[in-house]
Amino acid sequence: NAGVTQTPKFQVLKTGQSMTLQCAQDMNHNSMYWYRQDPGMGLRLIYYSASEGTTDKGEVPNGYNVSRLNKREFSLRLESAAPSQTSVYFCASSDPPWTGGNTGELFFGEGSRLTVL
Amino acid sequence: DQQVKQNSPSLSVQEGRISILNCDYTNSMFDYFLWYKKYPAEGPTFLISISSIKDKNEDGRFTVFLNKSAKHLSLHIVPSQPGDSAVYFCAASGWGNNRLAFGKGNQVVVIP
Numbered sequence: 001n002a003g004v005t006q007t008p009k010f011q012v013l014k015t016g017q018s019m020t021l022q023c024a025q026d027m028n029h030n031s032m033y034w035y036r037q038d039p040g041m042g043l044r045l046i047y048y049s050a051s052e053g054t055t056d057k058g059e060v061p062n063g064y065n066v067s068r069l070n071k072r073e074f075s076l077r078l079e080s081a082a083p084s085q086t087s088v089y090f091c092a093s094s095d096p097p098w099t100g101g102n103t104g105e106l107f108f109g110e111g112s113r114l115t116v117l
Numbered sequence: 118d119q120q121v122k123q124n125s126p127s128l129s130v131q132e133g134r135i136s137i138l139n140c141d142y143t144n145s146m147f148d149y150f151l152w153y154k155k156y157p158a159e160g161p162t163f164l165i166s167i168s169s170i171k172d173k174n175e176d177g178r179f180t181v182f183l184n185k186s187a188k189h190l191s192l193h194i195v196p197s198q199p200g201d202s203a204v205y206f207c208a209a210s211g212w213g214n215n216r217l218a219f220g221k222g223n224q225v226v227v228i229p
Contacts, residue, residue: 111158
């Protein structure tokens with residue numbers, strides 16, 4: 001029972017480089033999310049996808065793009081990485097009642113630690 | 118603007134005693150509240166939730182209390198165990214809204 005799988009788990013980039021964080025869930029959830037966690041800041045929503053084919057900005061979307069590739073997969077792309085994007089990134093999925101599911105709880109992946117030099 | 122606030126960033130408690138974590142929110146549209154627990158180098162895991170139609174929800178050693186008029190909720194852990202040592206996040210959203218807002222978290226240390 002994999003749940004939410006994120007790759008890579010660790011990445012070091014130089015300023016200006018690009019990269020994509022991959023996320024896949026096997027719970028048939030409609031909604032998927034990308035959060036970042038910084039010391040003293042809690043979890044902040046970057047982008048989310050309420051259902052396949054839709055994406056919306058969260059609290060801190062600048063510098064990121066996302067793709068909901070299919071129901072299982074939701075990727076986060078940094079086109080030109082900046083040191084301010086050094087963070088731990090978490091992908092999550094849920095099946096909230098308002099999309100036909102049972103509960104609004106989010107299931108998180110283990111996180112991807114990104115360092116931008 | 119922080120819509121979900123967790124003060125007192127850290128808490129130390131003796132094993133067997135009660136741990137109480139507090140959370141305040143500012144958005145009156147919030148009507149669904151969750152607590153998450155996070156160990157280092159792991160993703161947050163869901164602990165317990167409560168909707169605004171209730172003022173208490175209990176699951177084993179964990180109880181969440183909601184005071185809508187004060188826009189305040191609390192998590193009680195009784196009795197506290199060493200495995201409860203973790204960071205606890207309070208989160209909230211409005212019904213039909215996927216934008217779950219998180220607090221900054223509280224570090225709990227349970228002393229054996």
